[in-house]
Each structure stands twice: as C-alpha cells, then as structure tokens.
Amino acid sequence: MTSMRSPQKDAYEMILEAIDTGTYKPGSRLVESELAERFGVSRTPIREALQRLETQSLLSRDGRSLIVASLDHSQLSELYVVRGALEGLAARLAARHSTPEELAVLRHMLEADRALVGDPDAMSRANRRFHKQIHLASHNRFLVQQLDLVHRSMALLASTSIAVEGRPTDTMVEHERIVKAIEMGDGDAADLALREHISQAFTIRLRLDAEAVQAGR
Structure with a gap:
C-alpha cells in the first residue's frame, strides 16, 4: 500500500483529514495496523490519535473496535x-x-x-x-x-x-x-x-x- 505520510502532518491530522474528505465515512472501522501502514507511521502515534479522536466524539466504540461516529x-x-x-x-x-x-x-x-x-x-x-x-x-x-x-x-x-x-x-x-x-x-x-x-x-x-x-x- 502506498504511504500517504506527510512531514507537515501528524497522525491525528492525517486521520482527521481522511475522515473530512470521506476516505473514512461514518461507520468505517479504523484499525491501528492498517492506519500505520497507510500513513507510514508507527502504531504508537496512531493509537494516541485514535484516543484523541474518540475523546472528541469523532470515533465511537462498536464492541472492541473503533468506528467513525455518526450523528443522530x-x-x-x-x-x-x-x-x-x-x-x-x-x-x-x-x-x-x-x-x-x-x-x-x-x-x-x-x-x-x-x-x-x-x-x-x-x-x-x-x-x-x-x-x-x-x-x-x-x-x-x-x-x-x-x-x-x-x-x-x-x-x-x-x-x-x-x-x-x-x-x-x-x-x-x-x-x-x-x-x-x-x-x-x-x-x-x-x-x-x-x-x-x-x-x-x-x-x-x-x-x-x-x-x-x-x-x-
């Protein structure tokens, strides 16, 4: 898979941009290993970014998985x-x-x-x-x-x-x-x-x- 890493952006910004542009839509499941490979970073900053996005209610839990949240x-x-x-x-x-x-x-x-x-x-x-x-x-x-x-x-x-x-x-x-x-x-x-x-x-x-x-x- 082609790396999308940008030296000007951290993991949080890259995932947020992917959600904003529709790469990941409401209901999409986000997996640490897949995100790390996609963006060309280690799993630690990905994990921290996912925790931050969950705290901001942009991600929600579906069992043990994190998915892009949706609005009722x-x-x-x-x-x-x-x-x-x-x-x-x-x-x-x-x-x-x-x-x-x-x-x-x-x-x-x-x-x-x-x-x-x-x-x-x-x-x-x-x-x-x-x-x-x-x-x-x-x-x-x-x-x-x-x-x-x-x-x-x-x-x-x-x-x-x-x-x-x-x-x-x-x-x-x-x-x-x-x-x-x-x-x-x-x-x-x-x-x-x-x-x-x-x-x-x-x-x-x-x-x-x-x-x-x-x-x-």
Missing part, C-alpha cells in the same frame, strides 16, 4: 443550531474587522467558485475554504477555534448537501449575499445572510435524511 437526528439539529449562531457571529465580526486584502480574497473565491458549479465534490471543498476565510476574517481566535470544532463534527455527515440538484447555484447566490454584506460593513446583514445560508443547508440535510429513511423501508 438530535445531534444533527444541535450541531446546526450551534453552527448557525457561530457562523453568523463570524460574518458579523468579519464585516467589522476584515481587511481590504481579506475582502479581496473572499471576492476572488466567489468568482472562482462559479466555475465549479457542475462539480459537487470541488464545490464542497470550495465551500469549506470560503467559510474558513470568513472565520479568519472575524479576527477572533477563540471563535475560530470553536468553529474548527464544529466543522470537524460536520465531517461525520455521510454526504454533502451541495450534491443536491440546484443547490450549487443557490449556494453561489447565498455566498454573494454574504460577501456583499461583509464588503459593506453591515454586520446585521452579514449575520442574517450567513444564518439563512446555514438554515438552507440544514433544511436540505433533513430532507436527504428523510429520503434515506424512506428508501430503507
């Missing part, structure tokens, strides 16, 4: 409530504290992402970058830390709402509204636009889950 309906709802509040605050602070250079980066991202509308996977990655840039533009390190935790938990969702037909186009419209509000320095509008964006994503997520349940019957 209540956990999903709680996650989106927190995400909406924190993301809205980040947009509000970005409208107040972002630099001209940060605004230029946001605008560039927005324009570049229009070419990705037909590629849901690329669009999903671009969406994460876009939101991260807003987090950084808030210039509040404690808020950024909390949003990092929230987005780690988002990796436990089996699919992306952006894959739904029509959602990429709607996402770009919503992103445009967010960027315009931040550019204008309108914290109230930026907060509202970001919260509505998250609300739309949550609505689609609930619909996807309901359809999956129905299909399983």
